[in-house]
Amino acid sequence: MTAVTRYLRAIYAISRREGAPVxxxxxxxxxxxxxxxxxxxLPKLAEAGLIQxxxxxxxxxxxxxxxxxxxxxxxxxxxERFVGGVLSLEDVVGEAQxxxxxxxxxxxxRLDMLVDRRPECPDCFDPARDRxxxxxDD
Amino acid sequence: xxSASSLRxxxxxxxxxxxxxxxxxxxxxxxxxxxxxxxxxxxxALQVGVFLEELTVVRGNRQLEQLAEGPTADLIAxxxxxxxxxxxxxxxxxxxxDPSISADQLVRPSMLEPYxxxxxxxxxxxxxxxxxxxxxxxxxxxxxxxxxxxLDVGRGDRDALTAALLSLREETAAGVEAVTRRMGER
Numbered sequence: 488m489t490a491v492t493r494y495l496r497a498i499y500a501i502s503r504r505e506g507a508p509v510x511x512x513x514x515x516x517x518x519x520x521x522x523x524x525x526x527x528x529l530p531k532l533a534e535a536g537l538i539q540x541x542x543x544x545x546x547x548x549x550x551x552x553x554x555x556x557x558x559x560x561x562x563x564x565x566x567e568r569f570v571g572g573v574l575s576l577e578d579v580v581g582e583a584q585x586x587x588x589x590x591x592x593x594x595x596x597r598l599d600m601l602v603d604r605r606p607e608c609p610d611c612f613d614p615a616r617d618r619x620x621x622x623x624d625d
Numbered sequence: 626x627x628s629a630s631s632l633r634x635x636x637x638x639x640x641x642x643x644x645x646x647x648x649x650x651x652x653x654x655x656x657x658x659x660x661x662x663x664x665x666x667x668x669x670a671l672q673v674g675v676f677l678e679e680l681t682v683v684r685g686n687r688q689l690e691q692l693a694e695g696p697t698a699d700l701i702a703x704x705x706x707x708x709x710x711x712x713x714x715x716x717x718x719x720x721x722x723d724p725s726i727s728a729d730q731l732v733r734p735s736m737l738e739p740y741x742x743x744x745x746x747x748x749x750x751x752x753x754x755x756x757x758x759x760x761x762x763x764x765x766x767x768x769x770x771x772x773x774x775x776l777d778v779g780r781g782d783r784d785a786l787t788a789a790l791l792s793l794r795e796e797t798a799a800g801v802e803a804v805t806r807r808m809g810e811r
Contacts, residue, residue, distance in 0.1 A: 570669075573676070573736060574672070574676070574731075574732075574736065575736065582669065585665055585666045585669045586666070586669050586670065586673065588772065588775065589666060589669070589670045589673075589768070589769065589772050589776075590670075590673060590765075590768070591764070591768045593761065593764040593768075594673075594677075594761055594764055594765045594768060597677070597757070597758075597761040601739075601740055
C-alpha cells in the first residue's frame with residue numbers, strides 16, 4: 488500500500504464518520520503518525536488534485552480524491568474477503584496488507600466475483616481496525 | 626490443484642526458473658516456525674497467481690465436459706494445459722522462495738470447487754470466460770512486474786523474476802490472442 492492510498496483511505500473514512508473538513512490531528516491519530524508527517528504529505532495530495540487543504544479548517548477530498556479513495560477501499564475489501572474467505576488464511580488483515588498494492592483493481596474485479604461484498608462497501612470500512620466492520624460477522 | 630508430481634519434477638522447469646531457484650536458495654534464510662516466512666508478500670502474490678491459473682484450469686475442464694469436439698474445445702484444452710503449466714511454474718517458485726511451504730497446500734482443490742461452475746452473463750460463453758481469465762492473468766503478471774521493486778526482493782533476484790514474469794505475461798497474451806481469433810472465426 489502506498490502512503491497516498493493510506494492517507495486517502497483514512498481521510499475518506501473520517502469524512503464519512505465525522506464530516507468534512509477533516510482535522511490534520513484526526514488524520515495523524517488514525518494513521519498513528521506524527522502531525523509533522525501529515526503536514527508533509529498533505530501538499531503532495533493537494534498538488535495531485537486529490538484534496539483541498541485549508542490551513543486552519545482541515546482537509547476535504549476532491550471528487551477525484553473520493554473516487555480514488557473508494558476504489559482503494561473497495562479493492563482492499565475484496566482482498567480481505569479473498570484471503571479470508573477463499574484462501575482461508577487466518578490473519579485476514581495482516582495477509583491483506585501483504586497483498587495491498589500488489590493486487591490492483593483489474594485483478595480485484597475478477598476476485599470480486601468469488602467473494603460476498605456488502606452493498607454499502609466501502610462505507611463499512613473501519614480505519615481503526617483496518618478492515619470491513621462486517622468482516623468478522625460474515 | 627498443483628499436482629505433487631509436477632512440483633517434484635523440478636527438472637521440468639525452465640533454465641531461467643532454475644537460476645531463480647539457485648539465487649533464492651543461496652541468499653535467503655530458511656523460515657522457521659518462530660519467525661514469519663521470508664518474502665511473505667512475494668509468496669502471497671505468487672499464491673494469487675497460482676489461484677488464478679488454477680481457476681482457469683478447473684473452469685476450463687468443466688467447460689470441456691459440456692463442449693462437443695471441435696476447434697473451440699481444442700483451444701480450451703490448450704488453454705487449460707498452458708494455465709496448468711504456468712500454475713506449476715509459480716508453485717515451484719513459491720517453494721524456492723520459502724522451502725518450508727508446500728505449494729500444493731496453498732491452493733487446495735476444495736478452495737476452487739465452489740467456483741468451477743460460476744453462472745451468469747460473463748460465464749455463459751466458454752470463450753468469453755477464457756478470455757476474461759486470460760486478460761486477468763495478463764493484468765496480474767503486468768501488475769506484479771510493476772510491483773516487484775516494492776517487494777523485498779534483491780536486485781539480482783528481481784531482474785530474474787521480472788524476466789520470468791514477463792515470459793508468463795507474454796504467454797497469457799498469446800492465449801488471449803488465440804481466443805479472440807477463434808471468436809472471430811465463429
